[in-house]
Amino acid sequence: MNKLGDRNYSLISQGVKSAGSYNPNEIFCYFEEQLYMNESEEIEKFLQWVHDNGKHFGHGNYEKVFAEFKEVTGDKLFTPLHCPKCDSDDLHYKYSAQPPTGGQAVFKFDCDCGFSGSESYTVEFECFFDNDGNAVKR
Numbered sequence: 001m002n003k004l005g006d007r008n009y010s011l012i013s014q015g016v017k018s019a020g021s022y023n024p025n026e027i028f029c030y031f032e033e034q035l036y037m038n039e040s041e042e043i044e045k046f047l048q049w050v051h052d053n054g055k056h057f058g059h060g061n062y063e064k065v066f067a068e069f070k071e072v073t074g075d076k077l078f079t080p081l082h083c084p085k086c087d088s089d090d091l092h093y094k095y096s097a098q099p100p101t102g103g104q105a106v107f108k109f110d111c112d113c114g115f116s117g118s119e120s121y122t123v124e125f126e127c128f129f130d131n132d133g134n135a136v137k138r
C-alpha cells in the first residue's frame, strides 16, 4: 500500500469514533471484516504505530500521517507487481533469472512509462510438486 485510501480511512474513522481510541486491539473489531485481506495487516501495524506514538489523524491529514508511518517504520513505499515510478501494475516481465541458490529470486520487467528494472525476492524452499501441481511427499 502506498496510500491509506479514502475507503480505509472511512472504515477506520468509524472505529475510532466508536471506541475513542486508535488502539487496533480495541477498534479492529469494528471494521476488520470490511478490510481487504492483503491490506489488513499493514493497517493494523499503522494503527498500532499511531496508538503507540500518541498520533492523531483526521480527514485532512490521514495520508500525511500514513506516509510518515511508512517512512518511520522503514516499510518500502512501493509494493511488488507495481512500477516503482508510476505505480502501474501493467508490467512486462521478461524472464525470471537466478536460481534461488542464494535465497534470492530476481524478476526483470519493463513498464510502459519507460522504467526498466527488477524485483528481488528472498525465497525459502517450501515443497516439491509434480507437473500436475500435486505436492510430492517423501
Ligand SMILES: [Zn+2]
Pocket (backbone or CB within 6 Å): 083, 084, 085, 086, 087, 088, 111, 112, 113, 114, 115
Ligand atoms: Zn511505470
